[in-house]
Amino acid sequence: MVLKIIEYLGIVFGVIILGLLYGGIARKVIARIHRRYGPPFYQNILDVLKLFAKSNEASHGVLFNLGPVIAFTGVLVSLFFIPLGSFRPLFSFEGDIFVVFYLLVVAPLGMALGAGEGANPNATIGIARGLTLMLGYELVFFLSVLAPMIHYRTASIATLVTVQSAFPHWNVFPFFISAFAGLIALHGMMGEKPFDQVIAPHEIASGPMVEYSGKFLGLLQLYHAVGIIVETGLVVDIFFGGGNWLTFILKTFFLFITLVIINAVMPRFRIGQAVKFYWKYPLVISLIGLLIVAIWR
């Protein structure tokens, strides 16, 4: 029992460090694409340490303080229901994709609640945009994930990983149409450009994060770091065959960096355009993917 808890704590720390490193490398990559030098790849770790060391930070109330805590809680809970490489937490058999879908909402909700008490209209506009965007990408993601799920008749992520254990059996090959739609949905879920209306630093001053500083911002950084691993990990598990420790890390890394490279050269959609885009193209693509699965079966 104690060993198990220590193991879990180790995984959480590992994932946090990994996520922070991913974020740092992404900053470096974006900088190089923009022909800047960029910060060192471990900059995000330093940032978090600095933020936690700060004191006398502005607080707008209890919920404002708890918001980042709930957000971090949300991603941590989701983490335990997703198989991470060869490590299969006990819980990935105890909850399936739909559980993860709903657990993933806890984190944005926590951030939204906390930012709401900050009483800054920029934050609320960001959240309203985020929820609207959710109406776009969530459905696409749901439909694209349904394709392998219906084919293998299981909603358990752990089982889906098992059936595609060897390289040529990755779900991305038979379900490439659905996987494509799923990747577009993931792009919106991660809030990368052209879907960064929630943050939109030039319009609404970083949206939900506008009032946060010090350890609150540090917690939100941690949330973001774990969120990267959870979201890319989910897609890697469903479409790219999971893998062992090393391959899992490599797959999530390459997936993330691909999204970041697209992010680096894209402008931003207006929020209405973004939702409409999701309803127009990826939705149709995911429906075609589903149709093919239905015929193929």
Add this chain to the structure above:
Amino acid sequence: MTLFYILLILFVGGILTYLGAKISKHLGHAIAFTSSTLSLYFHSILYGKLYGFTIDIGLFKLHAVAFSPLSWLIGEIVVVIGFLSILASFKEKHSDFYYLSVQFLLAGMLLFVNAYDSITLFLSLELVTLFSFFGIWDGRKESAVKYLIWNLLGAYFIVAAIAILYRFTGSYFMNEVHYLGKAQKLVLFLLLFAGFAVKSALMPFHVWVKDAYRDSPHSFTALLSGAVSKIGIFGYFLIMFYTFAKFFIGAKYLQLTLAWLGGITALFAGIYATTKDDSKELLAYSSISQLGYVVAGIALATPLSISAGAFQFVGHAIFETLLFFTIASVAYRTGTTRMTELGGLIKKMPVSFIGLLFGIIALSGIPPTVGFPGKWMLYESFIIEGRILLAAVIFTASITAFLYSFRLVYSIFLGPLPSKYEDVKEAPFNFTFPIIVLLIPLLLFGVQPGIVLYYIDRFLSIFGIGKIEHSYSYIVTSLGKFNALYVGIVFAAAFVFAFIVYLLGGRTRKVHQFDNFTAGEVVDESYKLHYVDDFYLFLEREIKGFLKLRIESLYDWLSKFVDGLGDAVRRVYSGSHGDYIVYLGFTLLLLILIYGGKLWF
């Protein structure tokens, strides 16, 4: 006979409340409190028993038997919410007749869920309609009339079906119908379904809900949404799995049609809810939307989907009532339910805020609350059955729930506090007590869904539908597994961990609400920093065309058409003698033409 005594307590208590209130307001309150407490107590001790009664009222006998395990479950929901609603309504201003109508309404609902013959069924349904009408009447008369008209329409459907049923079978009992043809069964089924659909506000019979919920007294709305809507749901269960069981289980296309009706109701009502400015209107649409899930679930008629629908309506009874009570407490202190006029109340009304927060968490179906297991089973059952588009529609509907529920919590409790609410206090005990009471099942059934599933299992086995695999804490389907207890434990552990990380950071200092980032502007009261008007304007812009499509315009057109027709008919009576002589002459001519001269012989 215990059930009979409960009804007697409520009827006598209602009349005594009315008379007592004539003497003193407090006496009336005391009687209403006593009778609702007694009914709650006596109904609770019926747990697990077989109960019922038969009384002869001259023309026919009334049979009330708890023949379905859902009878007790819905009955308990009714008495609990009734008790809480009466408790909260003591603080509001009501006419003396209000308490009588609430108690009669409770009696009517209890009788309905135990009705064994069609006369009792219809009688109790009329009791429910009439006395909920009086309840809404206490708020605003126009909405009450609208409610009455729609529910009378439903009653006509039901009375027609009952009459035809009697004509064909010669029996007043709601037993299974055997001797009818398929077409006859279909017509009867649809008539009864439409009748109950008005009560449970299924689209396109939902138009009364917005007005009735918005304008009824605040504590009464909780009862309307939490308990009265369940009458329609119980009616569905009755006709689908009892009266027309064999017919319905076999009718795949009918099942699909009704399931789609539920799915479309869920989606459309969810989208409308995001565009509403009044918190009670928003919740009215959210209530319609959530009941759409229930219909979609039970109409699909597999053991898993029925369990999903049944679990969802128990959840709906808990969180929707909770939400309406929090709105009631806000309205009691501020005097408005319009979200654009509220804001920042979290610091003033923390208990109401916690109630609303957990209410929306359950409403949007986030585990580990009571909202999740039902939705989870619903998705699984749709996908097992291959109803993927329906699953997608329901999923989209549940995303709209995130949209409108965040709008609700933000506009009322978060954001800046308007200066006029500086000295608002927490709502009195009468409002906070229901909120705290309802939080318990909301979390308990979330981590131990088996408590509710136990009843549903019994229902499924008694009516021979099948069973689902579950224990107190987990549910297993052929697709996957959901262990609510583990989710709850992991949640708690992760929260503790995140909180420890939070404590690692430095100290904080409390700042004023206007001490925030405004890009250098100096802000004061004159700046409106509360982002509440047109919250989802950018979404509304994209779905402008859809929002224009409203069923109300069809009804308006219909009412105008009937109005015009009546006007045209009225013109016949012009008042001039010459016209009447011409009519007489034409009539005679017509008669001669029709009878071909036979008239003369």
